[in-house]
Amino acid sequence: MLKTRISKIELDNPTILASGILGVTKDSLKRVIQNGAGAVTTKSISKEPRKGHKSPIILTEGDFMLNAVGISNPGVGEASKEFSALKELKAPVFGSIVGTTPEEFVEVLQGFSKNDFSAIEVPLSCPHTPGYGTMAGQGTPEATHKITSAIRDATKLPLIIKLSPNTQDLSKVAKAAEEAGADAICAVNSLGPGMKINIDVKKPVLGFGVGGLTGPALRPIAVRCVFDIYKSVDIPIIGTGGVTYGRDAIEMLMAGASAVGVGTAVYYREVNVFKKICDEMESWMKENNYTKIEQLIGAVHD
Amino acid sequence: MTELPTIIKIKRIVDEAEDVKTFFFDYKIDFEPGQFFILWIPGLDEKPFAISHQNKEEIGMTIHKVGEFTKKLFLMKKGDKIGIRGPYGKGFSIKKSKSCVVGGGVGVAELSILINKLKDPVIINGARSKNNLVFLDRFKAHITTDDGSLGEKGFTTDVFSKLLETEKFDVVYTCGPEIMMKKIFEICEKHNIELQVSMERYMSCGFGVCGKCMCNDQIVCKDGPVFDSKKLRKMSEFGESARLRTGKKATLKEYYGK
Ligand SMILES: Cc1cc2nc3c(=O)[nH]c(=O)nc-3n(C[C@H](O)[C@H](O)[C@H](O)COP(=O)(O)O)c2cc1C
Numbered sequence: 001m002l003k004t005r006i007s008k009i010e011l012d013n014p015t016i017l018a019s020g021i022l023g024v025t026k027d028s029l030k031r032v033i034q035n036g037a038g039a040v041t042t043k044s045i046s047k048e049p050r051k052g053h054k055s056p057i058i059l060t061e062g063d064f065m066l067n068a069v070g071i072s073n074p075g076v077g078e079a080s081k082e083f084s085a086l087k088e089l090k091a092p093v094f095g096s097i098v099g100t101t102p103e104e105f106v107e108v109l110q111g112f113s114k115n116d117f118s119a120i121e122v123p124l125s126c127p128h129t130p131g132y133g134t135m136a137g138q139g140t141p142e143a144t145h146k147i148t149s150a151i152r153d154a155t156k157l158p159l160i161i162k163l164s165p166n167t168q169d170l171s172k173v174a175k176a177a178e179e180a181g182a183d184a185i186c187a188v189n190s191l192g193p194g195m196k197i198n199i200d201v202k203k204p205v206l207g208f209g210v211g212g213l214t215g216p217a218l219r220p221i222a223v224r225c226v227f228d229i230y231k232s233v234d235i236p237i238i239g240t241g242g243v244t245y246g247r248d249a250i251e252m253l254m255a256g257a258s259a260v261g262v263g264t265a266v267y268y269r270e271v272n273v274f275k276k277i278c279d280e281m282e283s284w285m286k287e288n289n290y291t292k293i294e295q296l297i298g299a300v301h302d
Numbered sequence: 303m304t305e306l307p308t309i310i311k312i313k314r315i316v317d318e319a320e321d322v323k324t325f326f327f328d329y330k331i332d333f334e335p336g337q338f339f340i341l342w343i344p345g346l347d348e349k350p351f352a353i354s355h356q357n358k359e360e361i362g363m364t365i366h367k368v369g370e371f372t373k374k375l376f377l378m379k380k381g382d383k384i385g386i387r388g389p390y391g392k393g394f395s396i397k398k399s400k401s402c403v404v405g406g407g408v409g410v411a412e413l414s415i416l417i418n419k420l421k422d423p424v425i426i427n428g429a430r431s432k433n434n435l436v437f438l439d440r441f442k443a444h445i446t447t448d449d450g451s452l453g454e455k456g457f458t459t460d461v462f463s464k465l466l467e468t469e470k471f472d473v474v475y476t477c478g479p480e481i482m483m484k485k486i487f488e489i490c491e492k493h494n495i496e497l498q499v500s501m502e503r504y505m506s507c508g509f510g511v512c513g514k515c516m517c518n519d520q521i522v523c524k525d526g527p528v529f530d531s532k533k534l535r536k537m538s539e540f541g542e543s544a545r546l547r548t549g550k551k552a553t554l555k556e557y558y559g560k
Contacts, residue, residue: 022521024513024549031519043513049548055348058507060305069512074550082551200309201344201383267511268303271521 001285002278004038004259004293006236007158007183009092009118011038011259014249014281014293015274018240018263019044019096019121019162020069022271026083033091036275038259041121042083044096046132047108049075053128054207059196064218065264066194068128068211071098076111083115092118094160100131102150109154120157122147125164125189127212133189139164141176152181160238162186163229165221171232178233186238186261187225190214215264218242223255230256230298244268246280253296305509307342307385312378313360320433321367322408323376324354329361329386335416336393336500336528339363340508342385343378347371350390350505350523352412364411364436390508391527394498396420399472402465404428404458404486406478410437412500413477417441420475424465428458428478459485471495480554484541487534497531503544514545 002013017040022028029040052072059066073079076097086093095117099105109120124144126133137143148161161177163170165188174185190212196205204210222241229237239252240261249260265273290296310327318324333339333353341363342348349371355362367376378384394416401423405413410427414437417423425443429435432451445453446461454461459482462474466489476486477500490497503515503522510524518537520526525533534540544557 021511022513022516024545025516025551027519028513028516028521031521043549049550051547054346055506056307056342058305058509058511060303062304065511072514072548074546074548078548078550082549196306198307198309198344198385201385203344205306205342205385207347264511267509271510 001282001291002038002293006119006160006238006259009039009158011092013038013278014253014259015277016094016238016259016261017041017274018261019123020067021263021266024073026086026089029093030089032271032274033089035272036278037091037262038274039092039094039118040089041094041261042079042096043073044071044098044123044126045073045076045079045108046071046098047076047104047111049073049078056206058211059205060215060267061196063216064213065215065267066196066206066211066213067190068193068206068208070208071126071129071132076108080112080115083112083117086116094119094121096121096123098123098126098132100136102147105147105151106154109151117157119160119183120151120155121160121162121186122151123162123186123189125162127164127166127190127193128208128210134164134166139167139173141169141172144173145176145180148177148180148182158183160184160186162189163225164189165191165218165225165241170225171228174229174233178235182235184236184238185229185233186240187229188218188222188241191218191221214241215268216242216244219248223251226252226255226257227300230301243277244273246277246284249277249281250284250296253293254299256298256301258297305387305507307340307387309383309385312380312382312384314380316362318364318411318436319429322364322434322436324362324364325375326355326360326362327384327386328359330359331361331389333389334393335396335413335419337389337391338505338508338527339386339388340390340505341375342387343371343374344383344385346374350508354411354414356415364408366408388508390505391523392525394475394500394528395530397473400470402426402462402471402474404462404474404476404478406458406482407434408436409476409478410441410443413475414440416475424469424471426458426461426465428461458482459489462486463489466493473498476500480541487531487541490531497534498528499534501527501529501540503527504547514547514549516545
């Protein structure tokens with residue numbers, strides 16, 4: 001009932017672990033798959049090791065999370081050892097790669113040439129790490145086209161380009177990715193950055209000062225982004241941002257997503273949130289006489 | 303749900319041993335022994351710690367100076383502000399049976415709230431040397447030092463093995479260097495005794511999101527930091543390796559030398 005596909009990748013269900021939540025180790029991906037995820041994404045990996053920003057790297061308040069992890073990761077050399085023999089895992093694994101230049105993205109990709117990822121995800125949208133994502137202007141239509149083309153030339157794997165919710169003109173960015181050969185869009189990365197100040201010590205709480213906003217508060221923006229992108233491109237969309245309950249996932253599908261990214265909800269509802277969301281989707285679909293995910297995808301546009 | 307530091311003031315500071323002090327704060331909070339808290343020095347960094355003292359309106363944390371963070375903390379004075387969040391993770395499960403508590407280094411401090419809730423536990427308190435031992439007056443314990451400067455010369459594991467020749471325990475609790483805890487685990491396995499260990503990893507967020515504290519498929523800050531024998535049997539990385547801040551897998555030696 002919940003089967004869906006992203007490009008040529010078949011998923012048992014539409015929940016995908018979003019990049020950066022757990023996902024640092026192969027065992028953590030395994031754990032998430034055992035808890036029902038239809039696919040999983042690794043933490044974003046750069047060419048060299050990165051320690052990331054100083055702590056606090058994550059805070060939450062009510063319905064949002066702010067993070068400035070700073071893309072901490074062991075670098076592609078270690079990561080390619082870590083993420084070996086991925087076919088042992090019972091769901092597709094997407095490798096997330098970051099770089100500071102188009103060439104560097106390609107170098108990271110090549111560092112993973114022996115890893116059997118089912119797809120490569122490329123965030124051009126991290127909002128809190130100098131040299132990367134929106135802080136480096138990677139999210140413009142021009143930069144998106146350039147980076148996507150470079151990676152497209154270097155791999156046959158399905159290519160997912162991950163966008164920032166920060167721009168009004170997301171359709172143009174999505175279109176640029178599609179024209180450059182992307183197979184799918186992931187929308188969205190974290191919003192902002194935002195800032196939380198502790199008034200008792202008159203200091204921002206996050207070690208980096210600012211961080212990307214995720215979780216339920218991001219959902220309406222993510223849904224609107226997916227809605228806009230669906231109208232402008234033909235490639236499938238992974239709707240990411242605040243998906244916490246089965247109803248949220250269905251809303252995302254109706255806006256135009258073919259699958260949903262789930263990140264911050266691991267905090268709100270524990271690591272078995274994937275199974276919970278799937279169960280909730282199934283019972284809603286049964287009650288409302290839906291038998292297939294395809295019937296939901298883009299349903300608001302009908 | 304909210305994870306933000308609450309600002310508290312240092313009320314007093316007590317010297318415990320070489321490079322070990324207890325910081326007291328006026329702060330009322332419920333937690334299970336074995337759960338941990340994260341302290342924030344505003345603008346500097348955060349680190350996880352255990353509570354070692356709890357009176358009605360007051361908590362104390364016994365802290366060993368080991369790095370940048372604790373160095374800065376040791377320069378702080380009465381009245382200075384610090385942030386705290388938690389409790390995090392799962393604590394010890396307290397059994398109404400004959401127990402032994404093994405603490406290495408400042409491990410006894412992390413176990414002290416547990417000790418207060420146990421009925422007549424046998425305690426082993428060990429450290430490198432006399433100057434590194436904590437709570438000699440607080441708990442009646444079998445004392446051991448690596449250099450023999452106080453108590454029996456040797457390791458907590460030696461004392462524990464010897465005790466087992468004459469005593470029977472239903473459950474053992476331990477906190478200290480991982481190499482020591484691994485040895486205690488091996489001894490307990492041989493004697494068929496249930497063990498609960500308090501594990502230390504690079505716990506950054508504290509609530510199971512950032513993924514830096516994985517030990518095999520266990521999220522140490524969330525599934526732990528206390529693990530029992532049943533779980534430990536499946537954790538091949540226990541006593542062997544840990545993740546550095548980058549996520550790189552490292553030997554424990556490399557990890558502690560970080
Ligand atoms: C702690 C944390 C770390 C993240 N790290 C990454 C990352 O390394 N790469 C990336 O593409 N997105 C990263 N993200 C963004 C998520 O993948 C996702 O796009 C975003 O959190 C919105 O989804 P959510 O509301 O379900 O969490 C991170 C998010 C969080 C909360």
